[in-house]
Amino acid sequence: MTSDTWSEVAQRYLDGDGPPPADAAERERADRLKAALATYAAELVPPGAAVDRAVLEAVRARRTAPRGWWRWLVEPQRLAVRPAMAAAALIVILVAGAALAALLGPPDHPATGLRVAAAQDRTVLIRFELLAPDAHSVALAGSFNGWNESTTAFTRGAEAGVWTVTVALAPGEYQYLFVVDGRRWIPDPAAHAQVEDEFGQRNSLLVVGPRGVVRS
Amino acid sequence: MASGAARAELSDQDVVACVLSGDVECYAVLVERYRKAFGRYATAVCGDADLAADAMQEAFIRAYDGLAGCREPERFGAWFFRILTNQCRNHRSRQRAHLPLETIRAVAPDRADDGVGAAETRMAIAAALESLAPEHREAFVLRHVDDRSYAEMAQLLGEREDTLRMRVHRARAVVRQRLEGML
Numbered sequence: 001m002t003s004d005t006w007s008e009v010a011q012r013y014l015d016g017d018g019p020p021p022a023d024a025a026e027r028e029r030a031d032r033l034k035a036a037l038a039t040y041a042a043e044l045v046p047p048g049a050a051v052d053r054a055v056l057e058a059v060r061a062r063r064t065a066p067r068g069w070w071r072w073l074v075e076p077q078r079l080a081v082r083p084a085m086a087a088a089a090l091i092v093i094l095v096a097g098a099a100l101a102a103l104l105g106p107p108d109h110p111a112t113g114l115r116v117a118a119a120q121d122r123t124v125l126i127r128f129e130l131l132a133p134d135a136h137s138v139a140l141a142g143s144f145n146g147w148n149e150s151t152t153a154f155t156r157g158a159e160a161g162v163w164t165v166t167v168a169l170a171p172g173e174y175q176y177l178f179v180v181d182g183r184r185w186i187p188d189p190a191a192h193a194q195v196e197d198e199f200g201q202r203n204s205l206l207v208v209g210p211r212g213v214v215r216s
Numbered sequence: 217m218a219s220g221a222a223r224a225e226l227s228d229q230d231v232v233a234c235v236l237s238g239d240v241e242c243y244a245v246l247v248e249r250y251r252k253a254f255g256r257y258a259t260a261v262c263g264d265a266d267l268a269a270d271a272m273q274e275a276f277i278r279a280y281d282g283l284a285g286c287r288e289p290e291r292f293g294a295w296f297f298r299i300l301t302n303q304c305r306n307h308r309s310r311q312r313a314h315l316p317l318e319t320i321r322a323v324a325p326d327r328a329d330d331g332v333g334a335a336e337t338r339m340a341i342a343a344a345l346e347s348l349a350p351e352h353r354e355a356f357v358l359r360h361v362d363d364r365s366y367a368e369m370a371q372l373l374g375e376r377e378d379t380l381r382m383r384v385h386r387a388r389a390v391v392r393q394r395l396e397g398m399l
Binding site for chain 2: 045
């Protein structure tokens with residue numbers, strides 16, 4: 001036995017299960033612990049009758065309040081959440097939401113980033129046509145190509161005066177303009193909607209869904 | 217229902233039935249009975265008298281709310297004890313988040329005739345209890361503050377006596393180290 005641990009005999013004695021230790025010093029130490037704990041216990045201040053009154057007041061109020069599941073529904077509830085469990089639940093909800101969105105098909109408008117993201121791997125070929133018999137060149141500039149009038153040029157079609165270009169676009173919402181002869185930026189007269197950008201210029205609006213143009 | 221004095225004689229099972237029948241006032245019997253039975257335990261385990269009162273109040277209200285789910289009303293005391301123990305743990309956690317450890321005291325103010333050595337010992341015991349793991353502290357307090365047998369402790373905590381003995385022994389070793397030089 002070392003000096004800072006209780007012997008088995010002392011432990012049994014303190015448990016009330018055995019005789020006092022034969023070692024006088026160990027017995028004295030055990031008795032002093034018992035005495036100190038008895039004094040400590042005697043001087044503790046237990047909750048008083050005020051607790052009884054507060055509890056009864058609370059339960060009397062509950063007697064007149066709605067009970068059971070209805071009370072749970074109408075009264076504020078405190079939720080204890082483990083952050084790890086909350087994160088796991090969030091992941092499950094997101095995955096389930098994405099799966100449901102994929103199952104139900106695309107929306108008319110990609111109302112949420114989640115649903116658009118689910119369809120991002122699908123691109124749609126969009127053919128633009130412009131009747132401009134007098135033009136020497138036509139280009140397409142929009143939010144999908146950084147408004148660069150040099151990257152998406154139209155070609156003169158077989159039909160007289162008709163310029164065409166085909167681009168692959170992912171489902172989403174885009175703004176665009178036609179650039180005629182490198183200097184005239186004009187909106188698409190056939191577009192479903194025109195929107196004003198931050199500079200006050202009106203752009204044509206194109207909405208692409210997984211199965212093609214939704215609005216243009 | 218019976219008068220206040222007669223109610224005090226009722227068994228836990230009868231009092232629970234009385235409360236569940238709609239007589240809220242019967243609940244006062246259980247509140248007084250178990251406030252007295254577990255009051256010192258709550259103060260020692262919570263480490264503070266006010267904290268113990270709050271924990272006990274909330275435990276009684278929770279017990280009332282869940283009374284219909286008390287499957288063994290004749291053992292209401294053990295059922296309530298577990299609710300109380302959980303509340304004490306919760307209140308300690310909340311309190312420790314706001315107060316430095318040294319402000320949590322389980323002892324009453326020193327008496328005028330108290331010796332410095334006795335006060336120091338009490339403070340050391342309180343500090344030793346603070347340092348224990350919750351399940352060790354609860355077992356130690358039941359054994360040495362409430363002076364309960366291991367059989368009673370097993371009933372209250374729902375643990376085997378051997379397990380509780382081990383917890384008390386380990387707690388006692390920590391207390392001894394903390395009180396070294398005072399024993």
